Amino acid sequence: MIEFLQQLGIKTRTSFTKLGRGTFFLLQTMSGVLSVLPRPRLLLNQMHSIGVLSFLIITISGLFVGMVLGLQGYYTLSDFGAEESLGVMVAASLVRELGPVVSALLFAGRAGSALTAEIGLMKATEQLSGMEMMAVDPIKRIISPRFLAGFLSMPLLAALFSAVGIIGGQLVGSGLLGVDEGAYWSQMQAKLDFQDDIINGVIKSIVFGFVASWIALFEGYDAIPTSEGVSRATTRTVVNSAFSILGLDFILTTLMFGDH
Amino acid sequence: MQHTSTQDTLVGLFVAAGIVGLFFLALQVSNLSSFTEQNSYTVTARFENSGGLKVKSPVSAAGVKIGKVSAIHFDPKTYESVVQLSIDSQYNTLPDDTTASVFTAGLLGEQYVNLEAGGSEEHLKDGGKIEITQSAIILEKALGQFLFKSAEEKK
Secondary structure (H helix, E strand, O other): OHHHHHHHHHHHHHHHHHHHHHHHHHHHHHHHHOOOOOOHHHHHHHHHHHHHHHHHHHHHHHHHHHHHHHHHHHHHHHHOOOHHHHHHHHHHHHHHHHHHHHHHHHHHHHHHHHHHHHHHHHHHOOHHHHHHHOOOOHHHHHHHHHHHHHHHHHHHHHHHHHHHHHHHHHHHHHHHOOOOHHHHHHHHHHHOOHHHHHHHHHHHHHHHHHHHHHHHHHHHHOOOOOHHHHHHHHHHHHHHHHHHHHHHHHHHHHHHHOOO | OHHHHHHHHHHHHHHHHHHHHHHHHHHHHOOOOOOOOOOEEEEEEEEOOOOOOOOOOEEEEOOEEEEEEEEEEEEOOOOEEEEEEEEEOOOOOOEOOOEEEEEEOOOOOOEEEEEEOOOOOOEOOOOEEEOEEEOOOOHHHHHHHHHHHHHHHHO
16 A cells, blocks of 8 residues: 555656656747747758658548548538538538647657657767767757747648648538538638637647647657667657647637637 | 758748648638628617527628628616627618618528618618617517417417
8 A cells, every 4th residue: 555655656756757847848948949040941951851741641631531521511411401501510620620639639640759759769879968068959959940840830730731621521512412512612601700710720730739849859858768768758749749639629629619 | 952952842832831721711711801890880789689699690681691790788777689780881871760680591590680771861870770670589489479379269
């Protein structure tokens, strides 16, 4: 019994210590972001490996998610004779929820795990210590550009996901199932608000980009510098990012859309 | 050098695609382009009961959408519902004896404000009032009255 309590105490304490280290790491990273700006090349390289290389998986998943929404929505709505509202349903669910959330989950799986593995391996092969020896701050040189790139790429990826998904829903809806194309777009435009729907969706994706990049970079930086440690850190990145994204999504949704 | 320039192009394409996506959402998906607060004027109408009317419900005249409901509140003195209608300023020739009624689009559709023009020479101005209003038809109330009436007739 005493041993169990001891274990529990140690677990709690280590997780709080880790959270503290993570917060400190985040503050260091954010103060390092300013020193990235004079060196745009670093940022550009990271935008390529984080943003451009995630482009394909995001657009293809977006297309299929939109198409499935179109199909499923049609079967439910046609029971009520409301097929014309298919556009509203597809667009609202994509812009408000699925766009930011699913693209953030894909982002954590595609780009986040790669970041953790890369940084963890740099640590394991002592490249980070080597930089420190040469008086180069690894946070400024390695971490901050990646953080900024993830933070900037995420809203763009989420917007692409939603846009492609809405087009996918339209392809299935009016191409396959015979929903009127004009009604699809006009009902969508009548019901969706720029401020309430689009901007809130973008805010969500910015928050998710921030959190997913932070977790991925911190797990890599904090990994035990062995091959097993890096592999565990990569797993933790995906698991923790998914938890944080879904939890934050609930909180953000209640704040944004709770009153209607 | 070749490598970095293709990378630049790819990043440029990616950023451009993302921005196009955002613009697509703003213009094609939401109502940003169709109706803005700036070029509209506001009139108020008092209803005995505004039913299921909500902020952003459409305001239409002769079946065409000309504005939207911008605010609804309850007046504690007269026990009426005060509804603010913001109407597109290109339709500024509505007469001041226009009738406002709360209608339902279809049997289960959403509620909207319908404006019916009167015969007055004067036009509605910004901040003006619509005097003649017709409340929403509450289905339960109408059904109740109908049942009550048919029970009376049987006696």
